[in-house]
Amino acid sequence: MNLIKDVVIVGGGPVGLYLAGSLARSGLEVLTIEKKKEIGEDIICTGIIGQEAFTKFQLAPSSIDHALQDVELFSSAGGRIKYHHPFPFAYVVDRKVFDQSLARRAQDVGVEILTGLEVKEIIPSPTKVKIVAQGPENQMNFFQAKICVLATGNNFYLHQQLGLGKPSQFVLGRQVDLVAEQSAPARLCLGKAFSPDGFAWQIPFKEKGWKIGLLTSSDPRPYLRKILKSFFPLIPGSENNNLPPLSTKAIAQGIVSPSFANRILAVGEAAGQVKTTTGGGVFYGLVGAQLAEETILEAFQRGVYDESLLSGYEKRWRERLESEIRIGLIMRKVYSLLNDKDVNLLFQIAREDGILPLIQDQGNFDWHSGLIMSLIRHLYHYPHRIPAFIHLSREIWQKTKYITSGEAFPKS
Ligand SMILES: Cc1cc2nc3c(=O)[nH]c(=O)nc-3n(C[C@H](O)[C@H](O)[C@H](O)COP(=O)(O)OP(=O)(O)OC[C@H]3O[C@@H](n4cnc5c(N)ncnc54)[C@H](O)[C@@H]3O)c2cc1C
Known part of the structure; x- marks a missing residue:
C-alpha cells in the first residue's frame, strides 16, 4: 500500500x-x-471524563453510562466521608x-x-x-x-x-472488572492499606458491573484482596489466591x-x-x-x-x-509520604474545617492547582490546626530526608 x-x-x-x-x-x-x-x-x-470535556470538545453523549455527583471516600484507618457535588462533575463512559x-x-x-x-x-x-x-x-x-x-x-x-x-516517570494503573449486586456510589480509597503509593477507586459500571482500580507500582494483589474483602466480601478472590483477572498499563507522568x-x-x-x-x-x-x-x-x-x-x-x-x-507530581509525592494516621488526620480536618464546602465551590475535576492553592490559603482560618500541619510537615520532611539519602526508613 x-x-x-x-x-x-x-x-x-x-x-x-x-x-x-x-x-x-x-x-x-x-x-x-x-x-x-x-x-x-x-x-x-x-x-471517567470530566463534564467540561463534553462541552468544550462537543463529545457525543452516546458513550455515557452514568453521571458522577456522589463519591464516598474511605481511609485505610477507618475514616469515611460522603461527598455530594452540587452538579454532575464527570461522566463514566x-x-x-x-x-x-x-x-x-x-x-x-x-x-x-x-x-x-x-x-x-x-x-x-x-x-x-x-x-x-x-x-x-x-x-x-x-x-x-x-x-x-x-x-x-x-x-x-x-x-x-x-x-x-x-x-x-510512569505509574502503573491496575484494573479489575467485577460483577457484583451492590447499589452504592463511586468510592475512592486512600491510605497505605489500599495502595502503598497511590490510591484506589471503585466505580459502578452498567448493570451490576464495577471497575476496581488502583495506581501503584508495587505488587497490587494484596491491596486488591484487601479492597475485595472490605467492600465485596462475596466475590471469590477476597479470601484466597484466585483474584479476578487483572489488567495493568503504565501511565506517563x-x-x-x-x-x-x-x-x-x-x-x-x-x-x-x-x-x-x-x-x-x-x-x-x-x-x-x-x-x-x-x-x-x-x-x-x-x-x-x-x-x-x-x-x-x-x-x-x-x-x-x-x-x-x-x-500534580509534587502533590502525589507528598501524598505518598503520608502514613495511615496522617491520612486519617486529613480526613478529620476535611470533615470539620469547612473544606468540603470549599471543594463544592471551587473543586474542578480537571484543573487541580487552583483548589490546591485555595486549600492552603484556607488553612490560615484554622489556626487550631497548625500543630497538626506542623506534625504532617515534619513527617514529610523526615521521610524526604531518608528518600534523598537512600537510607531505609526507621521502623515506626
Ligand atoms: C487503569 C487505568 C485507568 C484509567 N482511567 C482513566 C480515566 O478514568 N479517565 C481518563 O481520562 N484517563 C484514564 N486513564 C488514562 C487514559 O486511558 C489514557 O491517558 C488515554 O487513553 C490517552 O489517550 P491517547 O489517545 O493519548 O492514547 P491511547 O488511548 O493510549 O491511544 C494510543 C493508540 O495508539 C496505538 N499505537 C501505539 N503505537 C502505535 C504504532 N506504532 N502504530 C500504530 N498504532 C500505535 C495504540 O494501539 C493505541 O490505540 C486510565 C489508564 C489506566 C491504565
Whole structure:
C-alpha cells in the first residue's frame, strides 16, 4: 500500500481520532494508522471524563453510562466521608463506544482509518515525512505526508527514533472488572492499606458491573484482596489466591520535551498530557490536540513544516498544562509520604474545617492547582490546626530526608 496525505496520525486512541476529525473538518487530507485490529479493542481505562470535556470538545453523549455527583471516600484507618457535588462533575463512559464514536465522526468528514498496521519507522526529510507500517502478515506499507503526528499513548519507541523526549516517570494503573449486586456510589480509597503509593477507586459500571482500580507500582494483589474483602466480601478472590483477572498499563507522568521535530508533533499521552494527580489522560490530551490543530493549520497556511514553526505547539501546550502537571507530581509525592494516621488526620480536618464546602465551590475535576492553592490559603482560618500541619510537615520532611539519602526508613 502506498498513500500520500497531508497529515498521517499514528495511533487511533481518543486524542489521535479527535485531532484527525478536527483537521479533516478544516479541509486537510488525513490518515490515521492504528495497530489494533479494531478501534476501541482491549482498552484499559475506567472511563471517567470530566463534564467540561463534553462541552468544550462537543463529545457525543452516546458513550455515557452514568453521571458522577456522589463519591464516598474511605481511609485505610477507618475514616469515611460522603461527598455530594452540587452538579454532575464527570461522566463514566464506555471507552470502546467513546473511541468508536470519535472514529465515526472523523470518517464522516473524510478521515481514512487503517487498523491492524503498526508504524515501525518514521523518516522526516526536508520535503516530506515517510511512514513505514507493518501489517498482520508482516508486509510493509509505505505512506507519505507533510506532517506526521504521534498519538501513540504510552508507546515511546518512535520518539526515540525521532529524538523526541520521554516522560520522567510512569505509574502503573491496575484494573479489575467485577460483577457484583451492590447499589452504592463511586468510592475512592486512600491510605497505605489500599495502595502503598497511590490510591484506589471503585466505580459502578452498567448493570451490576464495577471497575476496581488502583495506581501503584508495587505488587497490587494484596491491596486488591484487601479492597475485595472490605467492600465485596462475596466475590471469590477476597479470601484466597484466585483474584479476578487483572489488567495493568503504565501511565506517563511528566511532560515530554521536545514534543516536536521537523514535520513531527506528539500529542496526548505521547506528549505527557496526563493529569498527574489521578492518571486521567483523555481531557488534557484533547486540550493538547486542540493546540496541535492550531499549529498544524498555521503550518499549512504558511507552507512551513519545520521545527521553527512546530515549536510553537510545545510553547502553547506547556503554557496551558505544565504547571498543572508539575503541581500534580509534587502533590502525589507528598501524598505518598503520608502514613495511615496522617491520612486519617486529613480526613478529620476535611470533615470539620469547612473544606468540603470549599471543594463544592471551587473543586474542578480537571484543573487541580487552583483548589490546591485555595486549600492552603484556607488553612490560615484554622489556626487550631497548625500543630497538626506542623506534625504532617515534619513527617514529610523526615521521610524526604531518608528518600534523598537512600537510607531505609526507621521502623515506626
Ligand atoms: C487503569 C487505568 C485507568 C484509567 N482511567 C482513566 C480515566 O478514568 N479517565 C481518563 O481520562 N484517563 C484514564 N486513564 C488514562 C487514559 O486511558 C489514557 O491517558 C488515554 O487513553 C490517552 O489517550 P491517547 O489517545 O493519548 O492514547 P491511547 O488511548 O493510549 O491511544 C494510543 C493508540 O495508539 C496505538 N499505537 C501505539 N503505537 C502505535 C504504532 N506504532 N502504530 C500504530 N498504532 C500505535 C495504540 O494501539 C493505541 O490505540 C486510565 C489508564 C489506566 C491504565
